[in-house]
Amino acid sequence: MPNEKDDPMRLCACDFSQRAHALFSEVVGQGLYRAEKREEPVPITANPEPNEVGEPLPTVTLACIYAAQGQVHQAIEMLHIILKKDPDHLAAQTCLSELKAKQALSSPAPSALRADAYGEEEDRSSRCIAVPVTPTAIFVRWEIAQTTLTLLKGCCPQGTLTLFFLLVIPTWQGSQLYPGKRRLSWTVKGDYLFQQLPQKAIVRVVVGWDYRGSFLSIAHFPLLIRSGEGNPCSRIPSFLHGYTFKQLGKALFGVRRRIGDPLDFKTIEATCNVECRVALLFLFVSKEIKDRMRENQETQYWT
Numbered sequence: 001m002p003n004e005k006d007d008p009m010r011l012c013a014c015d016f017s018q019r020a021h022a023l024f025s026e027v028v029g030q031g032l033y034r035a036e037k038r039e040e041p042v043p044i045t046a047n048p049e050p051n052e053v054g055e056p057l058p059t060v061t062l063a064c065i066y067a068a069q070g071q072v073h074q075a076i077e078m079l080h081i082i083l084k085k086d087p088d089h090l091a092a093q094t095c096l097s098e099l100k101a102k103q104a105l106s107s108p109a110p111s112a113l114r115a116d117a118y119g120e121e122e123d124r125s126s127r128c129i130a131v132p133v134t135p136t137a138i139f140v141r142w143e144i145a146q147t148t149l150t151l152l153k154g155c156c157p158q159g160t161l162t163l164f165f166l167l168v169i170p171t172w173q174g175s176q177l178y179p180g181k182r183r184l185s186w187t188v189k190g191d192y193l194f195q196q197l198p199q200k201a202i203v204r205v206v207v208g209w210d211y212r213g214s215f216l217s218i219a220h221f222p223l224l225i226r227s228g229e230g231n232p233c234s235r236i237p238s239f240l241h242g243y244t245f246k247q248l249g250k251a252l253f254g255v256r257r258r259i260g261d262p263l264d265f266k267t268i269e270a271t272c273n274v275e276c277r278v279a280l281l282f283l284f285v286s287k288e289i290k291d292r293m294r295e296n297q298e299t300q301y302w303t
Contacts, residue, residue, distance in 0.1 A: 058082050060091045067099055075099060128207045128219035136197045140165075142207040143189040144218060152209045152216075159211030161185065163192060168202040181210065 056062055058078045066075035079096040082089055126145040133139050144161065152159065160183050167178040184190065184207075197203065206220040 060089075060095055063092075063095060067095075072099055072103055076103075126219050128205060128221050130203065130205045130221040133193075135199055136195065138194045138197065138203055138205075139191065140194065140205050140221075141189075141191040142184075142219065144207065146188060148218060149188060156209065156211040159209045162208060162210040162215070164206045164208060164210075164215060165194065166204040167197065168204075169198055170200065170202070183210075 058081045060079070060082065063075040063078040063082075066072075066078065076096065076099055079092050079099070082092040083096070086092070126143065126148055128140070128142045130138050130140045140163070142163065149161070162181050162183055164181045165179070167180070169176040169178070182192065194203070204220070206215075206217050208215050208217040208219075
């Protein structure tokens with residue numbers, strides 16, 4: 001026969017008996033059976049109101065935590081509240097002085113901010129623009145930043161503001177160069193009209209500082225290919241700006257593969273596209289370009 005102590009029903013009954021005895025002992029011990037100890041049950045609402053969280057108590061420790069998190073203004077306000085209640089609070093006074101010192105070092109003065117903004121705006125205004133007005137005339141307008149001009153006067157007081165131009169006329173006998181310059185005195189902004197320019201000429205206009213034979217460029221305008229109406233080159237006004245000799249050599253190689261040697265310039269002019277014509281013009285009419293192509297230099301035509 002099975003042991004009565006191991007009977008599961010008996011064990012379950014003993015467990016319930018022990019729990020009931022413990023609960024009864026707790027009720028008797030706390031006196032909950034008395035009428036005066038009974039409390040009315042709290043009604044449960046469908047939407048209980050959330051507990052309002054008040055503002056944190058201002059302390060020096062909390063102010064230091066705000067400062068460590070980057071909230072310096074909030075930390076300073078909290079320290080002012082502490083000192084308003086207790087003016088002799090030594091820890092608050094020390095922390096406030098340290099925060100103000102760090103804030104003064106990290107943020108520049110308002111005058112410096114205004115000067116930086118003004119200087120940045122002036123630096124952006126340095127420019128030189130050349131606009132073709134007719135097939136043989138170019139209108140040039142320049143504007144130099146006042147801060148840049150002041151710096152140049154301080155470094156090289158004997159220099160002068162100069163408008164430098166370079167006229168390149170490509171011919172079958174070689175490129176013809178016509179450099180020139182015009183002193184602008186101390187004029188910060190102005191304009192000038194270049195007239196009677198030959199067609200198909202390349203014009204480079206630079207505004208800079210001329211000092212004892214050295215020229216420092218301030219603002220420049222890219223290359224312009226001057227040509228009459230109807231010429232395909234007029235559609236690429238700045239095609240050769242920044243072009244390298246290696247790229248021009250590739251264009252020439254493509255022309256030779258299509259047409260073959262010897263090169264017939266009339267056939268090239270009639271069959272090749274605009275880029276090939278410009279490449280051929282600068283690769284064959286200029287001796288300097290030929291020499292540099294033989295040396296296989298990777299330099300720009302204009303720097």
